[in-house]
Amino acid sequence: MGKGGRVDKMYYLGVDLGGMSIKAGIVDSKGEILAKNKVHTGRERNYTLILGDIAELCRGLLDETGLTPTDIHSIGIGSPGIPDKKNGVLIRSNNLNFTNVPIREELRKYFDLEVHLENDANAAALAESIAGASADVRHSVLITLGTGIGGGIIIDNRIYSGFNDAGSELGHMCIVHNGLQCSCGRKGCFEKYASASALIYQTVNAAKNNPKSLLNDLCSGDVSKIDARTAFIAEGKGDTAAENVVKQYIEYLADGCMNIVNMLFPEVIVIGGGVGNEGENLFAPLRKAMRKRAYTLDVPETKIRGAVMGNNAGIVGAAMLGRQI
Amino acid sequence: MGKGGRVDKMYYLGVDLGGMSIKAGIVDSKGEILAKNKVHTGRERNYTLILGDIAELCRGLLDETGLTPTDIHSIGIGSPGIPDKKNGVLIRSNNLNFTNVPIREELRKYFDLEVHLENDANAAALAESIAGASADVRHSVLITLGTGIGGGIIIDNRIYSGFNDAGSELGHMCIVHNGLQCSCGRKGCFEKYASASALIYQTVNAAKNNPKSLLNDLCSGDVSKIDARTAFIAEGKGDTAAENVVKQYIEYLADGCMNIVNMLFPEVIVIGGGVGNEGENLFAPLRKAMRKRAYTLDVPETKIRGAVMGNNAGIVGAAMLGRQI
Numbered sequence: 001m002g003k004g005g006r007v008d009k010m011y012y013l014g015v016d017l018g019g020m021s022i023k024a025g026i027v028d029s030k031g032e033i034l035a036k037n038k039v040h041t042g043r044e045r046n047y048t049l050i051l052g053d054i055a056e057l058c059r060g061l062l063d064e065t066g067l068t069p070t071d072i073h074s075i076g077i078g079s080p081g082i083p084d085k086k087n088g089v090l091i092r093s094n095n096l097n098f099t100n101v102p103i104r105e106e107l108r109k110y111f112d113l114e115v116h117l118e119n120d121a122n123a124a125a126l127a128e129s130i131a132g133a134s135a136d137v138r139h140s141v142l143i144t145l146g147t148g149i150g151g152g153i154i155i156d157n158r159i160y161s162g163f164n165d166a167g168s169e170l171g172h173m174c175i176v177h178n179g180l181q182c183s184c185g186r187k188g189c190f191e192k193y194a195s196a197s198a199l200i201y202q203t204v205n206a207a208k209n210n211p212k213s214l215l216n217d218l219c220s221g222d223v224s225k226i227d228a229r230t231a232f233i234a235e236g237k238g239d240t241a242a243e244n245v246v247k248q249y250i251e252y253l254a255d256g257c258m259n260i261v262n263m264l265f266p267e268v269i270v271i272g273g274g275v276g277n278e279g280e281n282l283f284a285p286l287r288k289a290m291r292k293r294a295y296t297l298d299v300p301e302t303k304i305r306g307a308v309m310g311n312n313a314g315i316v317g318a319a320m321l322g323r324q325i
Numbered sequence: 326m327g328k329g330g331r332v333d334k335m336y337y338l339g340v341d342l343g344g345m346s347i348k349a350g351i352v353d354s355k356g357e358i359l360a361k362n363k364v365h366t367g368r369e370r371n372y373t374l375i376l377g378d379i380a381e382l383c384r385g386l387l388d389e390t391g392l393t394p395t396d397i398h399s400i401g402i403g404s405p406g407i408p409d410k411k412n413g414v415l416i417r418s419n420n421l422n423f424t425n426v427p428i429r430e431e432l433r434k435y436f437d438l439e440v441h442l443e444n445d446a447n448a449a450a451l452a453e454s455i456a457g458a459s460a461d462v463r464h465s466v467l468i469t470l471g472t473g474i475g476g477g478i479i480i481d482n483r484i485y486s487g488f489n490d491a492g493s494e495l496g497h498m499c500i501v502h503n504g505l506q507c508s509c510g511r512k513g514c515f516e517k518y519a520s521a522s523a524l525i526y527q528t529v530n531a532a533k534n535n536p537k538s539l540l541n542d543l544c545s546g547d548v549s550k551i552d553a554r555t556a557f558i559a560e561g562k563g564d565t566a567a568e569n570v571v572k573q574y575i576e577y578l579a580d581g582c583m584n585i586v587n588m589l590f591p592e593v594i595v596i597g598g599g600v601g602n603e604g605e606n607l608f609a610p611l612r613k614a615m616r617k618r619a620y621t622l623d624v625p626e627t628k629i630r631g632a633v634m635g636n637n638a639g640i641v642g643a644a645m646l647g648r649q650i
Contacts, residue, residue, distance in 0.1 A: 082621060082623060082624060091623055091624065092621070092623050137488065138488065139487065139488045153588070153589075155480060155485065160480065160589075161590065162464065162589055162590020162591065163462065163463065163464045163590055163591065163592035163625075164590055164592075164624040164625045165624070166590050166620070166621060166624040167586075167587070167588060167589050167590030168588065168589075168590075169587040169588070169620050170587070170588060172587045172620050173498070173583075173584040173587055173588060174500055174580045174583065174584055174618075175499055175500065175502050176501065176502045177500050177501045177504070177513075177518070177576070177577065177580055178576075179502070184620045185617070185618060185619065185620070186583065186618045186620075188500075188502075188580075193502070251502070251503075252502065255499045255502055255513075258498075258499065258511065259498040259499055259584065260588075261492075262492070262494040262495070262497045262498055263478070263492060263493065263494070263495060263498060263585075263588060263589075264478075264485075264487055264492050264493075264588075265486065265487020265488060265489055265491050265492030265493075266487065266488065267488035267489075292510070293499075293510060293511045294510065295491070295494050295497050295509045295510070295511075296407060296417070296491060298407060298416055298417050299407060299416065299489040299490070299491040300488075300489050
């Protein structure tokens with residue numbers, strides 16, 4: 001129990017362990033952040049040093065808020081890669097160059113607290129489902145359209161990730177049999193067609209094939225400057241080549257999203273990541289493309305919403321791991 | 326409570342309501358059938374008559390086993406189509422020509438018992454997970470390779486079918502963007518490539534394109550006699566055209582199965598339906614094709630097993646609905 005009028009409250013430490021930076025925060029049971037901070041990961045270092053930095057980051061937050069470890073329910077860590085949640089071991093993370101790192105054991109050298117481990121995309125989905133875009137429903141799915149497509153599945157307000165904690169790799173479902181080669185080893189993965197990277201690739205091709213398109217003006221003729229917004233900006237100005245890029249991109253995105261619906265029928269699909277920032281410019285035509293693919297219109301449909309947790313998703317989701325267990 | 330030494334036992338009525346026949350059985354809590362019977366559906370009739378026949382079928386089974394309604398925990402109905410499970414209403418079933426049929430209300434005119442309603446493919450998945458091929462695991466998926474591809478998802482030993490009971494349409498995930506038109510309205514659905522019907526279509530094409538293939542001998546030159554076994558039989562005898570059919574079919578099947586794995590990572594995928602009867606001739610190369618597609622080999626893999634409940638799956642799964650609630 002806490003001190004100074006906090007006896008009725010319990011707080012959670014959440015750590016978003018990324019390849020570039022480590023973010024940590026103290027979060028209340030509703031998912032509100034009281035304090036947060038970050039440091040450089042220095043991923044080339046031994047894991048004991050990295051986890052030492054995490055402990056120091058957490059200590060700093062406790063000092064800042066005047067809390068002590070006895071006010072804290074648990075520490076949650078969200079990390080890229082595949083966790084062994086039961087044993088608190090990070091089996092593998094290419095972003096961090098970690099193999100079988102005993103995260104829980106290591107952190108318990110610093111804190112006598114529960115330590116929960118989770119994949120970062122799953123943690124973000126939990127954050128949206130507790131304090132974000134899908135807080136009002138029990139079953140939701142988050143997809144983030146970034147470099148790849150990450151995702152998390154929430155069933156009955158809890159993360160579902162399969163019998164071995166390795167599921168919800170939503171970017172790696174095949175939507176194009178024998179399609180583009182994916183780094184995961186499969187061909188035709190959803191993320192090869194509907195991630196931000198895929199959209200950039202499609203936009204660059206369209207710019208090259210349509211020399212008079214506004215796409216080339218927007219990047220001043222240097223296609224390496226094209227980003228995931230370029231096609232949407234040019235489409236908004238009525239450029240035909242851009243319209244075709246956006247239209248085709250949404251067809252791919254609708255195929256993946258409808259696969260999620262026909263399999264899991266979540267009440268909400270939350271869309272985050274760079275492309276998700278397009279908001280209704282993306283969601284309105286996506287809903288239309290999904291309705292065209294609907295197995296039935298006799299049942300309530302899945303709602304498409306934008307992610308709202310932003311950069312806090314990792315911290316809040318990791319912190320809330322202790323709340324859902 | 327029951328009579329005659331049955332005070333410690335509880336039984337379940339299960340009804341498999343199909344377009345052609347209605348099967349019903351009395352099932353114990355382990356999924357063992359004590360007695361079963363069936364009648365012709367007569368689906369052209371008003372639903373009150375069909376449900377009257379169901380009640381009569383159930384009465385007959387009670388008489389046959391010497392049980393009374395007080396020995397029965399609940400009645401479960403498995404039916405094609407989309408159920409409103411909460412209200413016990415069958416929203417729509419094309420096979421039965423039913424729209425908004427109040428199954429529960431109707432059956433309660435005959436029996437003062439709980440009535441549970443479920444999609445028949447989901448019920449079959451539950452049967453396998455309680456008394457069949459996946460009885461040893463908590464998370465499993467059943468896919469049936471028949472006219473289409475049906476499926477059911479079991480999470481934590483319970484059916485999962487989305488927020489509106491309309492999920493787990495596993496046959497209707499897109500694996501070929503802009504592929505073959507499916508009756509569901511989408512293009513490139515899994516079942517257009519990996520159902521028994523799809524395999525027959527692929528075999529017929531191969532027979533036509535390869536006049537010297539054994540495929541033509543096996544059907545005595547009449548391709549309308551080709552069935553889902555033909556390609557496997559000819560492959561077993563070393564026919565090259567048949568080998569190519571089977572190989573390509575397994576590539577499609579592996580894409581769909583691996584989508585299920587990357588999303589849900591069940592401990593077991595149970596494969597039923599006509600093509601499932603091929604057993605290891607199908608499963609061994611399927612496992613190999615799936616391993617090639619695996620996102621990671623650092624975690625335990627999903628096991629591929631054949632369905633074992635056969636024609637009893639519908640009765641047992643429907644009966645067990647009352648056990649899982």
